[in-house]
Amino acid sequence: MFTLRPNMMWLWTMIFIAIIGFALFGQAPKEPLKSDWSEVDSLIARGMVSRIEVVNRDEALVYLTPEAVAELSANGESRYAALPEQGHHLSFQIGSVETFRGDFDKAVALSPTDVALTYDNHRRGWMDSLLTWLPWVFFIVIWIFIMRGFGRSGGGGAGGGIMNVGKARAQEFDQDDPNRKVTFKDVAGLEEAKVEIMEIVDFLRNAGKYRELGAKIPKGALLVGPPGTGKTLLAKAVAGEANVPFLSISGSDFVEMFVGVGASRVRDLFEQAKQKAPCIVFIDEIDAIGRARGRNAGFSGNDERENTLNQLLTEMDGFQTNAGVIVLAATNRADILDKALMRAGRFDRQIEVGLPEIHERKQIFDVHLRKLKLDPSLDREFLARQTPGFSGADIANVCNEAALIAARHNKKFVAKEDFLAAIDRIIGGLEKKNKVISPAEKRTIAFHEAGHATVSWKLKNANPLIKVTIIPRGKALGAAWYLPEERQITTKEQWMDEIAATLAGRVAEQIFFGHLSTGALNDLERVTKQVYAMVAYYGMGSKVGTISYYDSTGQSDMAFTKPYSERTAQQIDDEVREIIAEAYAMAERTIAENREGLTALAELLLEREVVFTEDVERILGKREGTTPAVEATPAVEATPAE
Ligand code: ADP
Numbered sequence: 001m002f003t004l005r006p007n008m009m010w011l012w013t014m015i016f017i018a019i020i021g022f023a024l025f026g027q028a029p030k031e032p033l034k035s036d037w038s039e040v041d042s043l044i045a046r047g048m049v050s051r052i053e054v055v056n057r058d059e060a061l062v063y064l065t066p067e068a069v070a071e072l073s074a075n076g077e078s079r080y081a082a083l084p085e086q087g088h089h090l091s092f093q094i095g096s097v098e099t100f101r102g103d104f105d106k107a108v109a110l111s112p113t114d115v116a117l118t119y120d121n122h123r124r125g126w127m128d129s130l131l132t133w134l135p136w137v138f139f140i141v142i143w144i145f146i147m148r149g150f151g152r153s154g155g156g157g158a159g160g161g162i163m164n165v166g167k168a169r170a171q172e173f174d175q176d177d178p179n180r181k182v183t184f185k186d187v188a189g190l191e192e193a194k195v196e197i198m199e200i201v202d203f204l205r206n207a208g209k210y211r212e213l214g215a216k217i218p219k220g221a222l223l224v225g226p227p228g229t230g231k232t233l234l235a236k237a238v239a240g241e242a243n244v245p246f247l248s249i250s251g252s253d254f255v256e257m258f259v260g261v262g263a264s265r266v267r268d269l270f271e272q273a274k275q276k277a278p279c280i281v282f283i284d285e286i287d288a289i290g291r292a293r294g295r296n297a298g299f300s301g302n303d304e305r306e307n308t309l310n311q312l313l314t315e316m317d318g319f320q321t322n323a324g325v326i327v328l329a330a331t332n333r334a335d336i337l338d339k340a341l342m343r344a345g346r347f348d349r350q351i352e353v354g355l356p357e358i359h360e361r362k363q364i365f366d367v368h369l370r371k372l373k374l375d376p377s378l379d380r381e382f383l384a385r386q387t388p389g390f391s392g393a394d395i396a397n398v399c400n401e402a403a404l405i406a407a408r409h410n411k412k413f414v415a416k417e418d419f420l421a422a423i424d425r426i427i428g429g430l431e432k433k434n435k436v437i438s439p440a441e442k443r444t445i446a447f448h449e450a451g452h453a454t455v456s457w458k459l460k461n462a463n464p465l466i467k468v469t470i471i472p473r474g475k476a477l478g479a480a481w482y483l484p485e486e487r488q489i490t491t492k493e494q495w496m497d498e499i500a501a502t503l504a505g506r507v508a509e510q511i512f513f514g515h516l517s518t519g520a521l522n523d524l525e526r527v528t529k530q531v532y533a534m535v536a537y538y539g540m541g542s543k544v545g546t547i548s549y550y551d552s553t554g555q556s557d558m559a560f561t562k563p564y565s566e567r568t569a570q571q572i573d574d575e576v577r578e579i580i581a582e583a584y585a586m587a588e589r590t591i592a593e594n595r596e597g598l599t600a601l602a603e604l605l606l607e608r609e610v611v612f613t614e615d616v617e618r619i620l621g622k623r624e625g626t627t628p629a630v631e632a633t634p635a636v637e638a639t640p641a642e
Pocket residue numbers: 186187188189190226227228229230231232233234330364367391392393394396
């Protein structure tokens with residue numbers, strides 16, 4: 001194996017410096033003189049040249065007679081003082097062998113002595129060849145360093161080095177270390193998932209019981225859910241509960257630029273796993289390799305990924321069910337995976353890991369608040385209510401962020417307001433208090449946001465508003481924060497009111513300033529996507545009708561062939577335009593009816609930068625729809641005005 005070890009570095013460096021130094025300064029003191037034809041011509045005429053050697057058809061090496069050397073250096077002609085004793089004495093470049101030959105013949109005809117002429121094609125000084133090779137040596141050394149870098153960046157296990165590209169870089173978690181051991185008590189909520197996965201724990205613990213009965217245990221299970229919902233955590237907990245090693249690798253680790261590497265890494269991973277059996281192999285982001293084969297074939301040249309996937313299937317079929325290796329894989333979309341992965345004897349179980357509901361969020365908070373020093377009066381229910389749509393990872397993040405904020409204010413305990421600030425920050429990004437915004441822009445933003453607030457307040461099916469701000473945060477210059485209801489289905493009326501509220505920013509700008517701005521980009525994008533989904537997926541369009549072009553299997557090449565005719569495409573476009581126009585008109589009407597209220601709200605925003613539900617209620621009157629029961633804050637739907 002050839003890899004440079006770091007402690008050899010200095011040696012290589014020295015050799016390198018030596019070579020370069022030698023090339024630059026190490027020339028022997030007496031070098032052949034550089035000359036030209038006219039000088040050599042006259043030397044020949046004086047009978048001083050004994051022979052000439054033409055090298056590589058472009059250089060002539062001139063050997064003088066010993067008498068000539070003695071005479072020239074004795075004459076004190078300074079140029080000849082340093083003629084070398086050995087080898088040739090002069091050299092010059094020739095244009096072409098043919099013209100040189102002609103000149104030479106003429107010169108020799110006039111010479112008193114004969115001059116030998118020889119040709120040589122490969123004679124080169126070792127210095128010359130070294131200089132030719134130097135760039136290559138340099139290149140190769142650099143290449144080796146780059147490859148070593150690659151090997152390292154993979155991180156973990158099997159170490160780096162170019163010779164290790166085919167090795168799987170699975171990370172192994174040491175379950176013996178009590179500080180790192182993860183068990184089910186670290187996983188909050190996810191009750192159904194835990195029940196299903198308990199079976200796997202039981203198999204790993206009492207393999208004998210199952211084997212005796214002749215039962216076949218699943219070789220793998222697929223954990224399906226959005227990012228940050230605890231899939232990795234759950235897999236680790238399985239290993240922790242069963243007290244077996246946990247090998248973890250990400251699907252993207254299999255994808256490399258070299259052909260055959262992915263497949264070889266899969267082979268290596270299973271080799272490692274079999275040695276450690278019983279154990280859990282966890283493949284995160286399996287979609288990186290497991291996407292359905294044959295889609296977009298010929299476009300992206302995905303042969304390499306297919307080979308990797310095939311190898312994975314082969315390995316899963318290859319080992320016996322009682323080998324004690326259980327493969328858990330995570331993905332956020334099961335529908336795009338190759339169906340072959342889900343066949344019996346492979347990942348034949350799918351475990352849903354969804355976003356936590358309110359009571360689950362409370363439990364997740366409980367887990368992560370254990371580590372913090374809390375204000376004793378903190379209400380955990382309240383925190384759970386404030387964080388709809390948050391994943392477990394978001395909640396972990398809120399807890400940590402809150403502790404950081406409390407520390408920054410030199411507090412003894414983490415208190416409610418720290419959590420609220422952390423939630424705001426995680427939804428909207430960092431506050432950018434010192435972003436430069438001109439007064440005119442500020443006015444536009446205030447009216448835009450007041451527009452959202454007014455319309456969402458007045459249309460009873462829209463999400464209840466919680467606060468409006470024009471403090472720039474993240475990429476948004478202002479935002480209206482809503483508390484989305486935790487609902488499973490949405491009606492068309494709810495959507496129409498929400499779309500009208502989203503368009504209201506643009507409408508307010510149009511009504512109050514008479515010009516359009518780029519600030520509504522994000523609003524318009526959301527509305528357009530939403531309405532397309534209403535028409536093409538949810539069958540809510542009156543012209544297109546009760547039809548859905550949604551493809552939950554993800555297996556057909558939707559991108560290339562639309563499942564509907566050109567005429568239907570036209571209808572969908574028309575229908576989308578009409579629905580958006582209708583919502584726009586709703587927003588216009590609502591704003592026209594509440595002109596004074598909106599203006600008052602915008603002025604208050606300009607004065608205070610943040611306006612809460614109470615203020616909106618005071619200005620616009622009591623809300624017909626649901627009013628949020630919570631005090632202030634959360635969101636999910638920030639409307640950037642940039
Ligand atoms: P995923 O693999 O689904 O993307 P992870 O398992 O990596 O998500 O979760 C990231 C972090 O979020 C975990 O380390 C943990 O701190 C926190 N977390 C997520 N879900 C839960 C949960 N149900 N209970 C406790 N912590 C959770």
